[in-house]
Amino acid sequence: MSTILPSRKRGESVLPSRVSAHPRDAIQNLITRFWTACGLLAFVEIGVADCLANERRRSTKALAKDCRVDPDALGRLLAALAPQGLVAAEAETGAWYLCPAGERLINSRDDSLRSAVWTCGHPDYRQMLQMLPELVTSGTLPLPDFYSPRTFRNTAPGEEAESGQWEPQMPHAGQTILSMIRAFGDFGALLVAAEQRWADHLSDGALSVTELAERVGAEPGPVAAIAKALIGIGILTELPEDRYQLTEAGHTLRYGRPDSMRPAILMNAHPVWWDAIWNLTHVVQRGQPFLPPPHTSAYDVLRQDPDAQNLFDLFMSRRSAPVAYALGEWAATAAVPDGATFVDVGGGRGTLLAALLTALPTCRGVLLDRPVVIAQARTYLADHNVADRCEMSGGDFFAAIPQGGHTYVLGSVLHNLGDAAALHLLQLIRAAMTDGSAQLLCVDVLLPDGPQPHVGLGLLLRMMSLFPGGHERTITEYVALLHKAGFAVAATSSLPHGLSLVVARPTLS
Ligand SMILES: C[S@@+](CC[C@H](N)C(=O)[O-])C[C@H]1O[C@@H](n2cnc3c(N)ncnc32)[C@H](O)[C@@H]1O
DSSP states (O other), rough: OOSSSSOOOOOOOOOOSOOOHHHHHHHHHHHHHHHHHHHHHHHHHTTTTHHHHTTTBBOOHHHHHHTTTTTHHHHHHHHHOOOGTTEOOOOOOOOOEEOHHHHHHHSSSOOOOHHHHHHHHHHHHHHHHHHHHHHHHOOSSSSSTTTTGGGOOOTTTTTOOOOTTTSOOOOOOHHHHHHHHHHHHHHHHHHHHHTTHHHHHHTOOOHHHHHHHHHTOOHHHHHHHHHHHHTTTSSSEETTTTTTEOOHHHHHTOTOOOSSSSHHHHHHHHHHHHHHHHHHHHHHTTTSSSOOOOOHHHHHHHTOOOHHHHHHHHHHHHHHHHHHHHHHHHHHHHHHOOEEEEEEETOTTTTTHHHHHHTTTTTTTEEEEEEHHHHHHHHHHHHTTTTGEEEEEEOOOOTTOOSSSEEEESSOOGGGGGGGHHHHHHHHHHHHHOOOTTTTEEEEEOOSSSOOOHHHHHHHHHHHHHHOOOEEEEEHHHHHHHHTTEEEEEEEEEOGGGGGEEEEEEOOO
């Protein structure tokens, strides 16, 4: 298989050399840690550790039966938590067993940390985190040492408090759990900074707590507490005389940046997004996303909430900006014929398409997305000087795919879909390809086949919580899906944010 940028070997999970880590990744990692902590909550609420206690080994199916949950959803939850050292699967049988950190979640153990995790699932705690920006503004942040692990000393209803487990010499397995739990508070601090636009206020230089509090219209006490938390996660640094300044990662939260991470944080705090990820237990139990009825997909919710739709489109466009840049670099050296047409299917505001057309001045584009998104895309494409080469198509990609394009683009679309729907969409695209040299570009996470850590594992949990059947796919699953739809993978390469580019061509039918 030839590669256009350095290719990722099967199972390789770290960013290869060309796609060097960017300060933006620090924010993405914090968001991923938050999603993974919600996965830990589901792990505890479902009682996986108790089902695997006493060195028991269970296939996903048997374990799902014991825990009374959906086997596919459970398999994905465990895949996302395995790299954290909670569970592992036997190489030969695939049977799951507990690792030392997972054992610390067995209910009957004297030193069980189950109740510490459980506490984080309490509705009051969840609501308090979501309201943190307001609490900081009003000065009523209830716990001055909110971010200390001691905060989590509470017990679940009917349980005895643990003793001594928060001591610094706590064994490594316990630290793993505590560090996962800390992701909730860390996300709360990020949320305060994002909502109150701390990065914009600090962009011209360091400020004292008093100055910062005055600028963001909040009380100095809580501002100081949040500032300490932000130092702990690498967003701020402390200078002499109690002054704080942004780190490089902190700068990526600035409002006006084309690749700003601020919308990503705000999107995660949107009530529907927030409830969905905190209710992973329901998602795993039912094998369905957690959405307000009668909605079955997050896109249904967005259709009825223009503000949320706007935030989502902005978030996607900011997230895709660095990916688009890399795609533009690829396009500049790719063998694309003059005058070729790019069809961006589910293209959002056209971030990827604009970069491709900028790199290929003779080419034309068709942007297909839901009508409400297309309405906003016109401005984006005009701002990037490609609107005159671009046709806008507002509609359902399951109803009609524009025929005869040279290159079809699917950017972060397949992970919103279950396997049957994804296959159907790919087959529609395959049928629309009448040009003999047509190709498909997919931008998506390619999860490693093995249990290595990957930023896409958090996204896997996120997709499950919002879209019916939505999930990230392993490299093997992705290649098999494309093959089934009549495509062969010609090349893969790594992109920012842990994403990959997959170039696929139709197989001879
Ligand atoms: C995750 S976003 C990706 C946007 C863009 N491709 C990018 O990479 O920035 C998925 C897009 O698919 C669109 N979409 C979802 N279902 C669709 C449908 N049935 N028909 C057309 N577009 C759809 C959404 O509106 C959204 O803009």
